[in-house]
Amino acid sequence: MDGYVPEPTDLVISVDSATVRRGRAKLLTDVSWHVELDERWVVLGPNGAGKTTLLNLVAARTHPTAGTVHLLGERMGAVDVFELRPRIGLATALLAEQIPADETVANVVVTAAWGVVGRWREEYDTLDEERALALLSQLGVAELAGRLYGTLSEGERKRVQIARALMTDPELLLLDEPAAGLDLGARESLVQRLSALALDPDAPAIVLVTHHVEEIPPGFTHALLIADGGVVASGLMDDTLTGENLSKTFGIPLELTRNGDRYTARAV
Numbered sequence: 001m002d003g004y005v006p007e008p009t010d011l012v013i014s015v016d017s018a019t020v021r022r023g024r025a026k027l028l029t030d031v032s033w034h035v036e037l038d039e040r041w042v043v044l045g046p047n048g049a050g051k052t053t054l055l056n057l058v059a060a061r062t063h064p065t066a067g068t069v070h071l072l073g074e075r076m077g078a079v080d081v082f083e084l085r086p087r088i089g090l091a092t093a094l095l096a097e098q099i100p101a102d103e104t105v106a107n108v109v110v111t112a113a114w115g116v117v118g119r120w121r122e123e124y125d126t127l128d129e130e131r132a133l134a135l136l137s138q139l140g141v142a143e144l145a146g147r148l149y150g151t152l153s154e155g156e157r158k159r160v161q162i163a164r165a166l167m168t169d170p171e172l173l174l175l176d177e178p179a180a181g182l183d184l185g186a187r188e189s190l191v192q193r194l195s196a197l198a199l200d201p202d203a204p205a206i207v208l209v210t211h212h213v214e215e216i217p218p219g220f221t222h223a224l225l226i227a228d229g230g231v232v233a234s235g236l237m238d239d240t241l242t243g244e245n246l247s248k249t250f251g252i253p254l255e256l257t258r259n260g261d262r263y264t265a266r267a268v
């Protein structure tokens, strides 16, 4: 990092010396991280590194035990999180589990406008319906709008979850391992969609958590590497995503290869 830290109000995410404890366990230790609106970050780290804990922190789902977190200019602890959360789009496996299998795909997306899963008697206006369809189209699954969510393949579900996360027109989009469990074709197709989103100047700031460098979509600008609850390296993609930093992060000697705008890594 170059040492320049903008005012918290200019930042989408400002995590400063944050520590998260659960009982005697320290899940995150003294983590600092700053994200601006036009940045697209990938968060990489091994199992148990603290990625999900960090994502919960910046999704206004968890408070730090020590340190401060500002989200979208608001200080956590001094803001009503229920007003803040609709401004943050979140797609995680845990949230996906709560989506009813017998809901139509269009409803899965449109219900995000009301912060609920499952359509009951809410009235949605036509604009919401149109926006849901436009997002499904952007993710390449418009033809699934009338299908029941429970009948979709895993790859199709992931796209619908991302469309749902975008429904409230968030200023920050958080994606926790969106390519987990996808076959090669579905993964590549999702990476392409995420790349298009990353390159869209109107898209929100994006944070994508993954275990695999192969899943980094072209257009992502920054990387945060974490291990054992702490930051190993953080900053611009080219400076941060190196074999040396990956080796430190994953605890084994790794070689990183860049092929055009994609990456692969293997043990050496």
Ligand SMILES: Nc1ncnc2c1ncn2[C@@H]1O[C@H](COP(=O)(O)OP(=O)(O)OP(=O)(O)O)[C@@H](O)[C@H]1O
Residues within 6 Å of the ligand: 022, 023, 025, 026, 027, 045, 046, 047, 048, 049, 050, 051, 052, 053, 054
């Ligand atoms: N409530 C808790 N009490 C104690 N330890 C916890 C608690 N929740 C999480 N942990 C531990 O904190 C560490 C970080 O967990 P976290 O889920 O953030 O990791 P992660 O990087 O997302 O892992 P993965 O890649 O496996 O999903 C793990 O070792 C986990 O076991």
